[in-house]
Amino acid sequence: MxxxxxxxxxxxxxxxxxxxxxxxxxxxxxxxxxxxxxxxxxxxxxxxxxxxxxxxxxxxxxxxxxxxxxxxxxxxxxxxxxxxxxxxxxxxxxxxxxxxxxxxxxxxxxxxxxxxxxxxxxxxxxxxDFHALSAAHNLASAALDARLFHERKLGDRFSASTGLARLDIDPANILWPRTLDMNDRALRHLTLGQGGPADGVERLDRFVITAASELMAILALARDLKDLRARIGRIQLALDLGGQPVTAEQLEVAGAMTVLLKDAxxxxxxxxxxxxxxxxxxxxxxxxxxxxxxxxxxxxxxxxxxxxxxxxxxxxxxxxxxxxxxxxxxxxxxxxxxxxxxxxxxxxxxxxxxxxxxxxxxxxxxxxxxxxxxxxxxxxxxxxxxxxxxxxxxxxxxxxxxxxxxxxxxxxxxxxxxxxxxxxxxxxxxxxxxxxxxxxxxxxxxxxxEQPSEIRLLYPDEMSLAAKLATLVECGYGGRGITLSDKARQQLARLSAAGQDHLPVCMAKTPLSLSHDPARKGVPTDFEVPIEEVKLCAGAGFVYALAGPVMTMPGLGSLPAYRHIDIDDEGNVIGLS
Amino acid sequence: MxxxxxxxxxxxxxxxxxxxxxxxxxxxxxxxxxxxxxxxxxxxxxxxxxxxxxxxxxxxxxxxxxxxxxxxxxxxxxxxxxxxxxxxxxxxxxxxxxxxxxxxxxxxxxxxxxxxxxxxxxxxxxxxDFHALSAAHNLASAALDARLFHERKLGDRFSASTGLARLDIDPANILWPRTLDMNDRALRHLTLGQGGPADGVERLDRFVITAASELMAILALARDLKDLRARIGRIQLALDLGGQPVTAEQLEVAGAMTVLLKDAxxxxxxxxxxxxxxxxxxxxxxxxxxxxxxxxxxxxxxxxxxxxxxxxxxxxxxxxxxxxxxxxxxxxxxxxxxxxxxxxxxxxxxxxxxxxxxxxxxxxxxxxxxxxxxxxxxxxxxxxxxxxxxxxxxxxxxxxxxxxxxxxxxxxxxxxxxxxxxxxxxxxxxxxxxxxxxxxxxxxxxxxxEQPSEIRLLYPDEMSLAAKLATLVECGYGGRGITLSDKARQQLARLSAAGQDHLPVCMAKTPLSLSHDPARKGVPTDFEVPIEEVKLCAGAGFVYALAGPVMTMPGLGSLPAYRHIDIDDEGNVIGLS
Structure with missing residues (x-):
């Protein structure tokens, strides 16, 4: 063949x-x-x-x-x-x-x-489309770090010289990573802004693959262009020094991000x-x-x-x-x-x-x-x-x-x-x-x-986020429930207090087992799913939960597929499968 | 109006x-x-x-x-x-x-x-096209870091388990930055690979804006698809531990990069x-x-x-x-x-x-x-x-x-x-x-x-690189010549020894003055251009020289243009100028 x-x-x-x-x-x-x-x-x-x-x-x-x-x-x-x-x-x-x-x-x-x-x-x-998503995502990242930089550099003079209210972004609470559509493990954990005072604020950062960006979920879930614009405005990019969310709307970057995604x-x-x-x-x-x-x-x-x-x-x-x-x-x-x-x-x-x-x-x-x-x-x-x-x-x-x-x-x-x-x-x-x-x-x-059907969801909107996660594991995976890390517990409490309990949950877990452990084949039952971290995706309209250490930026193997991809003498692509 | x-x-x-x-x-x-x-x-x-x-x-x-x-x-x-x-x-x-x-x-x-x-x-x-360039550029970056990672991780077993010869890339001599088409000063200087042994090799890196990528020059200078493929193969991505160049061809990534640029x-x-x-x-x-x-x-x-x-x-x-x-x-x-x-x-x-x-x-x-x-x-x-x-x-x-x-x-x-x-x-x-x-x-x-013309270039191919730079400053800018940093001097000597003296030079300098100092308006004459660094762009076919600290990744100002860019009620783009 x-x-x-x-x-x-x-x-x-x-x-x-x-x-x-x-x-x-x-x-x-x-x-x-x-x-x-x-x-x-x-x-x-x-x-x-x-x-x-x-x-x-x-x-x-x-x-x-x-x-x-x-x-x-x-x-x-x-x-x-x-x-x-x-x-x-x-x-x-x-x-x-x-x-x-x-x-x-x-x-x-x-x-x-x-x-x-x-x-x-x-x-x-x-x-x-993926490139447009990466560009829109990284524009928000650049905007966030630029604002952090200018507010710090101008200090008390920031508002007087720009006419803008301070956002007081907390560099230790940036919720928005950068993104590339690439398998690049070296970008999983990095420190940026290291050039000195003129080259940004030094902080930890990470890249996720574009498919994992909240913007990708937003694009997939948006009803129309207006809905896309509104969802992007709601994205929470960071927390400020007082623990309050800083949105793309507040950073005034939501319009430009939407413009980049208009055709996507x-x-x-x-x-x-x-x-x-x-x-x-x-x-x-x-x-x-x-x-x-x-x-x-x-x-x-x-x-x-x-x-x-x-x-x-x-x-x-x-x-x-x-x-x-x-x-x-x-x-x-x-x-x-x-x-x-x-x-x-x-x-x-x-x-x-x-x-x-x-x-x-x-x-x-x-x-x-x-x-x-x-x-x-x-x-x-x-x-x-x-x-x-x-x-x-x-x-x-x-x-x-x-x-x-x-x-x-x-x-x-x-x-x-x-x-x-x-x-x-x-x-x-x-x-x-x-x-x-x-x-x-x-x-x-x-x-x-032709057969009759009547959609039943796993959980109602009004169930708490923690209960939704537990229900998902029990009824959706066949496990015994969840264990929450301290971090996840605090995050859930904060989301609950912020009135976000009505959202559905999106679990990041291995696909290779019904459980969170890829080694457990068939129909495992005796497991509890550890929830390491949860994160509000206010634009996508769900709460994202990580079941254990889940990789959001893949790596290239030692014998990667790109080695065989090339053009032939007629300019045709070869080696792609 | x-x-x-x-x-x-x-x-x-x-x-x-x-x-x-x-x-x-x-x-x-x-x-x-x-x-x-x-x-x-x-x-x-x-x-x-x-x-x-x-x-x-x-x-x-x-x-x-x-x-x-x-x-x-x-x-x-x-x-x-x-x-x-x-x-x-x-x-x-x-x-x-x-x-x-x-x-x-x-x-x-x-x-x-x-x-x-x-x-x-x-x-x-x-x-x-810019997105395709960024993707092709960053594929080479990911490939480079992945190879570094796998050779280090597998050690002596690398060749036996992959069938590939070791490249022995020197992490302190990576010549290929990463790139984004974005003004993002926080990416000028960074440390990546910080997640631990499974997350790549820790090293310093930097992003340049896509317009500064050698791939952009290659795209602009290529005669046809075959020439593009050949030029990409010649790109020197890094030096190995013995100081020899590691090319995109050796990393087996030149074909895939070309495929990404076929339509661009x-x-x-x-x-x-x-x-x-x-x-x-x-x-x-x-x-x-x-x-x-x-x-x-x-x-x-x-x-x-x-x-x-x-x-x-x-x-x-x-x-x-x-x-x-x-x-x-x-x-x-x-x-x-x-x-x-x-x-x-x-x-x-x-x-x-x-x-x-x-x-x-x-x-x-x-x-x-x-x-x-x-x-x-x-x-x-x-x-x-x-x-x-x-x-x-x-x-x-x-x-x-x-x-x-x-x-x-x-x-x-x-x-x-x-x-x-x-x-x-x-x-x-x-x-x-x-x-x-x-x-x-x-x-x-x-x-x-209709008037007669006869093209004269500033320097002949056979002039040495250092002499070409000096000629460029004297005849092309009206200055007195160049001063070379120790680093640039060593790099020029190495390029000369490697038989690259025949290439033209591409100077990175401020456009705001004929000299390297943006404050000097009009027709400055009494200046020597400091050459901080030179770099072989073997794919583009020139030697790139940096006249002083030249920024290859711009930043966003405190009142960036994106603030006014949005869509209107009919979905039209507004605020772009």
Whole structure:
């Protein structure tokens, strides 16, 4: 089989203007970026072609493994499958981060015959949204340090010479890190402002990856441009010397940040290997952020197609939980069905019975039939099915088929899925066969969407933040509750006193286990999640909690992916996967 | 009069596809970015419409003052003026940096009736080239620190476990800073890698603004994609423990950096307030970099129009000197004439007789007629005329007219210009009257381009680097020579031993004086320029020298421009100037 980038390059494609035209979008509402991608104007939110709103399908998965379960492949494949069986469908997915692209994971445009094309444009700058986010984020950082510097330098004369009230920012209480869309561990902890009195105020700082910036969550959750502007104004950048928040509005930088994000707020239209439409927008990771594509992309797509297939990051304990408790809570856009992606290999790996090590040959169990190991791993599948059903929507299991799967294994997996409460189960061969390979899955999804559903969230708004965290661990992960660090306890008390108890919580935790410990596979139960720190994201509208030492700036490995990425003699990109 | 952004918003404009069509560019060779800007395919370098190559006109200026001489206004205005008198003309200018846009200077799209439109798109992200440069630059930084980290962590096992030869990077000899397109003084000096053994190797580092990155110079000087790839491979990122250079090629990151810059290498086509074509590309500052738009944009434009008007940053001692000794030396594209922009106010300010202070009312001399002060200031004009003539091309002086100028002042300025050797002098009213206001200037330029010219450079390739620096100061600035710091002396000796003496030099110095001291106005002569440091830019193809403590990362002032930038109720950008 050809490599992903070869398939992408050879796949037939329509001019993006034609993809838009087929959706009934006027030329004025498409802002092309080259010939094969374009941004959709926000006017479409109000002037979409008249039609019934489509049905939203949320794709989640079992607990991820190093083998790769192919969730994006299945998301793209299902959307192509729906179009294949005569429904209209748009996939709404997140933009890949350059960090993983050059690090280890590679791109996130799907793979094989179920890709977004041109994949190199999707995986590299796309239409510049991540860069705009980094610029807007770092403008606030520069503004904050500049204000700190000028107030200190001018002292009592500050207000007289500028006409501005002092903000008295506390350099020990800066809440806003800097950001880069890069895997760069050396930027995790640093001291800046070290040049002397003319070169800023010396203080500790850190960079997070752009996907972890509150601005990314804001972009993904904003309803429209005005809402974006208001949310940015509410961002708490620091505390002042009296312990009161200093917002982006107070620093007078919220307008300029919004201006930098004006175009990033428009979703990008692309196409699949079968020329069906895809909206790519925002890119919060599901472990360190809320892990879902944008509200605006979903809203637009629901006005343009019968079905909208959207992907929530990692397992159902991560992106799916956050989809319901954070994104749905803010958007009101409910999925009609959940698709859980599972693989025979991934469930075997989730059994906890295998020893899988990077750089070592795969265990025999993964290369041939092994029903007992699969059966053990199906406990993880059952947990995710029940977890998804808890939110009140029907669940379809999509088995992403690999060549090594035996028929007996596939039958066992299907039986276990139905026994655990899935309303449907179907094989997907989208990787090799494109939309035709996902036709069965598409039919199962259409049937599931006809079933009644009634969304139930994990916790009500009026529960305290600490109780929400405990509920999330007990009901959302299957653990025994939380332990709070002293720091987290104080922070929660302060947030409670400041009247922020009504917000939902966004947990930063490992995706590799239902617990906070990546070593605990399958369905761990006997664990308490340590909450190290909590932080108000007043612009995003949630309280962010760190479950243990969670990395918000990844690093490059010793054999990073960038080594193989280059241009060939014709100027084509090679080595991207 | 309306503000610049109001004029920009109200000015009639053509779809960018129509601007391209009028130039004879095929639709396949225009990559639109929205409806009013687009990138030109590099295939145009080889498949431009058949025609005589155009004539290149280089716009420079007197020594800049805080009053603003309107060089970009005159560049855009002249190009519109040439079109107005029936010639075809394209302006090739640099992309503005976000640092000054949000800091103090505002945008760089021209002004009044001589602007590039939409000015907010030009001044903000444009087509993402600066962001691509920052990403490619910081990828090399992350790769460098990651390699340092992994070699240290794995020790003797590094080669066995990765299959790679050790690079033995010396953390005390990292030549590659990090970069952001932001004014952020707190990032001038920092210590990174402070999190502990898992978070990188602790070392000193610094950020430069993207315009100062060697990658920016490379983008501006590259002939084509292959040349870009080769230049990036040659970049020296660090020295190893044995003092030998570590290149981007050795770190295996040059291919991925090139891939990130593949689209940035394509110039962006926009239009003026009179719908004439403009190519915007690259953005090196002329004080801390070589200060000229790209070779590729000039090459493309010369194949598409009778005249190409390009702007060199700051005074003729800065961007113009670098145009000849660096850019022309590499590109072979010679200007047929130089236009020197002067203003009555700017020359008065250059007299050294006035006390102009930020925040204070302007001296009376600048608000009414003052012939003696103007006459004194004309020494600076005469110097720049003679300086430009030294390179062997005819010089036209463009007087950018302000309402406060008296006829006697304009007459004096014109007489002085002709006496100093200008072959022509003309008023420009492009700010208020657009192309019609620059018709006289356009005629003068057409006449000058008919005159014979023979390019002479300041120094031959085979002169030593130290001698080149001394020649630059003596012949290019009018000083007595250079003094070398011990560090610079050692660096020059090392470069000489490494066989790099053949390269031209790129001086980082203040633009506010012909000398290295911004306080010395007019035509200082009795000075020696202190060279603190020199650095090989093997990819850009020059040796960079710092004349005293030159700032490569600006800071935000106490009343920064971003405070007034916002969106209005219709989503329009306001407050940008």
């Amino acid at each position: 050809l490599s992903d980038i070869e398939i992408s390059r050879q796949s037939p494609r329509l001019p993006i203007a034609e993809v838009a035209r087929q959706l009934g979008i006027k030329a004025a509402h498409l802002h092309p970026h080259g010939h094969y991608k374009g941004k959709l104007d926000l006017a479409l939110l109000h002037h979409a072609p008249a039609r019934e709103p489509g049905k939203l399908v949320l794709v989640s998965a079992i607990t991820p493994t190093p083998l790769g379960e192919g969730k994006t492949v299945t998301t793209i494949g299902l959307s192509m499958g729906l179009n294949h069986i005569g429904q209209s469908s748009i996939a709404t997915i997140r933009q890949p981060s350059l960090g993983p692209v050059f690090g280890v994971k590679g791109g996130a445009a799907g793979g094989g015959m179920a890709q977004v094309v041109p994949m190199e444009e999707m995986n590299l700058h796309l239409t510049g 707020l428009k979703p990008t239209l692309m196409q699949t290997t079968e020329q069906t439409p895809v909206l790519v927008h925002a890119g919060p990771f599901a472990n360190i952020a809320h892990g879902n594509s944008s509200v605006i992309a979903d809203r637009m797509a629901l006005g343009l197609a019968d079905y909208v297939v959207t992907e929530a990051g990692f397992g159902s304990d991560m992106g799916l939980e956050k989809f319901f408790n954070i994104k749905y809570r803010q958007s009101g856009l409910a999925p009609a069905c959940v698709v859980l992606v599972a693989t025979v290999r991934g469930l075997k790996a989730n059994s906890g019975l295998l020893d899988i090590r990077p750089g070592q040959p795969l265990p025999a169990s993964l290369q041939g039939e092994d029903l007992p190991t699969l059966k053990a791993g199906c406990a993880n599948l059952a947990w995710h099915i029940q977890n998804a059903r808890r939110y009140g929507v029907p669940v379809v299991v999509a088995i992403n088929r690999f060549a090594t799967d035996s028929q007996a294994e596939l039958d066992l997996l299907a039986r276990e899925a139905l026994a655990a409460g899935a309303c449907g189960v179907a094989l997907s061969r989208a990787f090799t066969d494109g939309g035709a390979g996902a036709a069965d899955l598409a039919h199962a999804v259409v049937a599931a969407c | 309306l503000s610049d952004i109001e004029i920009s918003r109200q000015s009639p404009r053509l779809p960018i596809a129509e601007v391209a069509r009028q130039l004879g560019i095929k639709a396949a060779h225009l990559h639109p970015h929205g409806h009013y800007k687009g990138k030109l395919d590099l295939a145009l370098l080889h498949h431009a419409p058949a025609r005589e190559p155009g004539k290149l006109v280089l716009v420079s200026a007197i020594t800049p003052t805080p009053l603003g001489e309107g060089k970009t206004v005159t560049t855009i205005g002249l190009s519109m003026g040439l079109n107005h008198i029936g010639q075809s003309s394209i302006a090739t200018i640099r992309q503005p940096s976000l640092g000054p846009v949000f800091g103090v200077k505002g945008g760089a799209a021209g002004g009044g009736m001589a602007q590039v439109v939409p000015m907010e798109e030009m001044n903000l992200h444009l087509t993402g 290498l394509k110039p962006t086509l926009m239009q003026t307030t009179e719908q004439t074509p403009v190519l915007v590309h690259a953005g090196p500052f002329a004080n801390i970099a070589h200060g000229n738009s790209s070779v590729i944009a000039d090459r493309m434009a010369l194949g598409l129009a009778d005249y190409v008007v390009t702007e060199a940053g700051f005074g003729s001692d800065m961007g113009l000197e670098k145009f000849f000794n660096i850019k022309y030396r590499q590109s072979g594209l010679a200007p047929a004439c130089v236009v020197l922009v002067a203003t009555v106010r700017g020359l008065k300010a250059n007299s050294g007789l006035l006390d102009i202070r930020p925040g204070q009312p302007l001296p009376a001399s600048l608000q009414g007629e003052d012939l003696p002060t103007l006459k004194a200031g004309c020494a600076n004009l005469a110097w720049h005329i003679q300086n430009a003539r030294r390179y062997g091309v005819p010089v036209v002086v463009a007087i950018n007219r302000f309402a406060t100028d008296s006829q006697a002042e304009l007459d004096l300025l014109a007489r002085e210009a002709l006496a100093a050797g200008a072959c022509g002098v003309a008023l420009s009213r492009a700010f208020t009257d657009g192309g019609a206001g620059a018709a006289d200037l356009a005629h003068a330029v057409v006449a000058a381009c």
